[in-house]
Amino acid sequence: MFIKLYGTRGSIAVSNKATQKYGGNTTCLYVESRAGDAVVIDAGTGIRQVGDYLLKSKIKKISLIFTHYHWDHIQGIPMFIPIFLKKSVLNIYGHKKEASAKKALSYQMTKPYWPVTMADLPSKIVYKSLKKKFKIGSLKIETIINNHPNYTLGIKLTEGKNSVAFLTDNELFAEQTHTPYRKFVNFVKKTKLLIHDAQYTNNVYKSKKGYGHSTYTQVMKLVQDAKIKNIVFTHHDPSSSDISINTILKKMRRKYPKYNIKAAAEGMTFTFK
Ligand SMILES: [Zn+2]
Numbered sequence: 001m002f003i004k005l006y007g008t009r010g011s012i013a014v015s016n017k018a019t020q021k022y023g024g025n026t027t028c029l030y031v032e033s034r035a036g037d038a039v040v041i042d043a044g045t046g047i048r049q050v051g052d053y054l055l056k057s058k059i060k061k062i063s064l065i066f067t068h069y070h071w072d073h074i075q076g077i078p079m080f081i082p083i084f085l086k087k088s089v090l091n092i093y094g095h096k097k098e099a100s101a102k103k104a105l106s107y108q109m110t111k112p113y114w115p116v117t118m119a120d121l122p123s124k125i126v127y128k129s130l131k132k133k134f135k136i137g138s139l140k141i142e143t144i145i146n147n148h149p150n151y152t153l154g155i156k157l158t159e160g161k162n163s164v165a166f167l168t169d170n171e172l173f174a175e176q177t178h179t180p181y182r183k184f185v186n187f188v189k190k191t192k193l194l195i196h197d198a199q200y201t202n203n204v205y206k207s208k209k210g211y212g213h214s215t216y217t218q219v220m221k222l223v224q225d226a227k228i229k230n231i232v233f234t235h236h237d238p239s240s241s242d243i244s245i246n247t248i249l250k251k252m253r254r255k256y257p258k259y260n261i262k263a264a265a266e267g268m269t270f271t272f273k
């Protein structure tokens with residue numbers, strides 16, 4: 001299983017000198033199975049570059065999974081080139097609570113917001129509901145309900161002995177919970193890599209409770225309780241600069257020396273054989 005991060009920012013895309021190291025595009029993760037199944041999770045602005053890669057690699061069959069339909073997870077779709085190509089086949093997986101993926105994407109791509117509607121697209125689009133467990137080629141996929149305003153799912157991908165969990169937009173210790181903390185511990189246990197929302201510092205979190213995001217410290221508790229070695233913090237706050245993220249990383253690595261701690265950066269890759 002190969003993973004590449006294309007969008008690591010939360011809430012809104014940013015572009016300035018202070019965010020070049022970790023990147024300014026909103027959430028998008030690309031996964032390729034050993035057999036070559038192409039899976040994209042979330043369509044933040046980072047998906048534009050996934051489109052370029054798929055085109056270059058002549059990959060026509062794409063599975064697109066949505067964790068939820070907040071802007072920062074769907075906004076790249078109108079600029080995702082494969083949807084404009086007749087030869088593309090897109091299987092779109094999304095939950096149907098509040099709205100289906102079809103409805104959420106159609107609302108976004110409609111006049112006057114965009115000149116081309118979803119119905120105008122020449123590519124073959126098949127909508128599939130996001131179940132608790134399903135398979136895409138050699139990838140086994142499991143979901144869990146995150147603690148986030150509006151229905152949101154966390155994803156675990158397994159191929160052979162390797163599992164990777166991607167939990168973005170998740171408040172681990174929310175007062176209003178869909179999922180109690182211990183269930184997250186079980187869900188991510190034995191994963192080789194956990195990519196988790198860590199939008200806030202402890203200080204910022206005090207005024208952001210209920211927003212549906214976690215702190216670095218909370219994520220490190222999960223990492224310890226689930227006995228995970230490799231952790232990547234993601235969904236960086238738009239106001240977090242490279243320098244502030246570096247400072248947090250340094251602090252976390254000093255405090256938790258046994259763990260391999262990283263902050264999600266655009267272009268970062270992971271390979272599991
Ligand atoms: Zn988000």
Ligand SMILES: [Zn+2]
Nearest residue numbers: 068070148169
């Ligand atoms: Zn969200």
